[in-house]
Amino acid sequence: MPTLHVELFAGRSKEQKRELVAGLTRETCRVLGCEPGAVDIILIDVERDQWATGGTLWSEKDS
Amino acid sequence: MPTLHVELFAGRSKEQKRELVAGLTRETCRVLGCEPGAVDIILIDVERDQWATGGTLWSEKDS
Amino acid sequence: MPTLHVELFAGRSKEQKRELVAGLTRETCRVLGCEPGAVDIILIDVERDQWATGGTLWSEKDS
Amino acid sequence: MPTLHVELFAGRSKEQKRELVAGLTRETCRVLGCEPGAVDIILIDVERDQWATGGTLWSEKDS
Amino acid sequence: MPTLHVELFAGRSKEQKRELVAGLTRETCRVLGCEPGAVDIILIDVERDQWATGGTLWSEKDS
Amino acid sequence: MPTLHVELFAGRSKEQKRELVAGLTRETCRVLGCEPGAVDIILIDVERDQWATGGTLWSEKDS
Numbered sequence: 001m002p003t004l005h006v007e008l009f010a011g012r013s014k015e016q017k018r019e020l021v022a023g024l025t026r027e028t029c030r031v032l033g034c035e036p037g038a039v040d041i042i043l044i045d046v047e048r049d050q051w052a053t054g055g056t057l058w059s060e061k062d063s
Numbered sequence: 064m065p066t067l068h069v070e071l072f073a074g075r076s077k078e079q080k081r082e083l084v085a086g087l088t089r090e091t092c093r094v095l096g097c098e099p100g101a102v103d104i105i106l107i108d109v110e111r112d113q114w115a116t117g118g119t120l121w122s123e124k125d126s
Numbered sequence: 127m128p129t130l131h132v133e134l135f136a137g138r139s140k141e142q143k144r145e146l147v148a149g150l151t152r153e154t155c156r157v158l159g160c161e162p163g164a165v166d167i168i169l170i171d172v173e174r175d176q177w178a179t180g181g182t183l184w185s186e187k188d189s
Numbered sequence: 190m191p192t193l194h195v196e197l198f199a200g201r202s203k204e205q206k207r208e209l210v211a212g213l214t215r216e217t218c219r220v221l222g223c224e225p226g227a228v229d230i231i232l233i234d235v236e237r238d239q240w241a242t243g244g245t246l247w248s249e250k251d252s
Numbered sequence: 253m254p255t256l257h258v259e260l261f262a263g264r265s266k267e268q269k270r271e272l273v274a275g276l277t278r279e280t281c282r283v284l285g286c287e288p289g290a291v292d293i294i295l296i297d298v299e300r301d302q303w304a305t306g307g308t309l310w311s312e313k314d315s
Numbered sequence: 316m317p318t319l320h321v322e323l324f325a326g327r328s329k330e331q332k333r334e335l336v337a338g339l340t341r342e343t344c345r346v347l348g349c350e351p352g353a354v355d356i357i358l359i360d361v362e363r364d365q366w367a368t369g370g371t372l373w374s375e376k377d378s
Contacts, residue, residue, distance in 0.1 A: 001366065001373075003129070003166070004339075005320040007231060008347065014112065018120060020346045024319075025118035027338035031331055032323065036117040040129070040166075042070060043113040049203065050232040051316065054225040055214035057207060058316075064177065064184075066255070066292070067150075068131040071158065077238065081246060083157045087130075088244035090149035094142055095134065099243040103255070103292075105196060106239040114127065121127075133294060140364065144372060151370035162369040168322060169365040175266065176295040180288040181277035183270060190303065190310075192318070192355070193276075194257040197284065209283045213256075216275035220268055221260065229318070229355075240253065247253075259357060301329065302358040306351040307340035309333060 002028050003040045009058070010045035017043055065091050066103045072121070073108035080106055128154050129166045135184070136171035143169055191217050192229045198247070199234035206232055254280050255292045261310070262297035269295055317343050318355045324373070325360035332358055 364374035
């Protein structure tokens with residue numbers, strides 16, 4: 001049942017994504033005591049020109 | 064007012080999407096008694112390498 | 127795999143919710159050809175003082 | 190802490206997005222009295238063939 | 253069409269919420285050139301024991 | 316920057332929530348190499364009569 005939506009900057013490698021969903025599932029099952037098959041994780045890649053903090057898009061923070 | 068967000072595997076045809084939003088709107092209006100114009104549906108295509116169940120990305124379940 | 131999030135005004139009856147999830151699941155399976163067990167639906171009750179359209183909260187539209 | 194997710198039709202210019210996140214952050218801080226650095230905004234571009242109102246995809250409303 | 257979801261700490265007054273949705277709608281219309289009636293805003297009150305930053309729930313940051 | 320939304324059945328204890336946000340933050344930082352302070356997690360309690368799988372609300376699966 002637990003469903004996780006993970007928003008992160010676009011550009012992560014396939015290995016990182018594989019490792020991330022495995023680790024988050026493991027922790028969720030460890031703490032909540034649920035089965036791995038009950039855990040859904042959706043990764044949402046967000047481009048830096050679509051994410052702003054403090055009123056500035058991250059794509060423009062270094063310029 | 065009802066707003067539906069539908070996450071589904073990427074790759075569905077235009078016809079399926081057309082049929083899906085029509086059917087979901089019809090059902091929502093039938094049950095809730097609202098007007099079709101009040102129903103918003105946003106389809107969210109999720110790639111199989113962005114969706115994990117049981118700690119494994121769906122893009123890697125068959126490999 | 128299809129996951130639906132349905133935002134609707136709070137206050138619907140249990141019967142309506144039961145009927146709504148059954149109907150939406152039926153339509154989703156009919157159009158996408160997936161199994162009912164693969165369809166997750168999360169209903170999100172939104173109070174009228176938490177939903178605004180046109181800059182006005184729905185709880186204050188009739189006042 | 191305030192986090193805003195803004196769903197809008199795809200196709201807006203970089204200038205509009207820059208102006209939008211600045212304006213929304215300014216208003217959020219003005220009303221809530223929080224610091225700009227506490228405000229996160231994620232822009233979500235939605236294609237017209239992924240957004241339906243009244244049972245019809247916006248990409249097909251003009252056809 | 254623009255739809256905004258605003259997650260904020262629970263506890264804000266009705267006046268702040270009224271002012272916030274008005275201001276966010278005004279800014280959205282000003283920048284995107286859309287009609288106020290096309291803008292939906294959903295406020296999501298999040299309790300401090302449901303929001304964590306840096307691995308600690310905000311309800312426990314001051315203890 | 317990574318933001319996690321975790322939907323889970325309502326009713327978990329404060330200790331479980333504390334442990335869950337700590338573990339998910341640790342894993343996210345370990346895999347993505349980000350700072351804990353950059354990780355936001357929002358827990359979303361979903362009542363069993365608001366979550367359906369296979370067309371049936373979880374509150375009615377045992378009846």
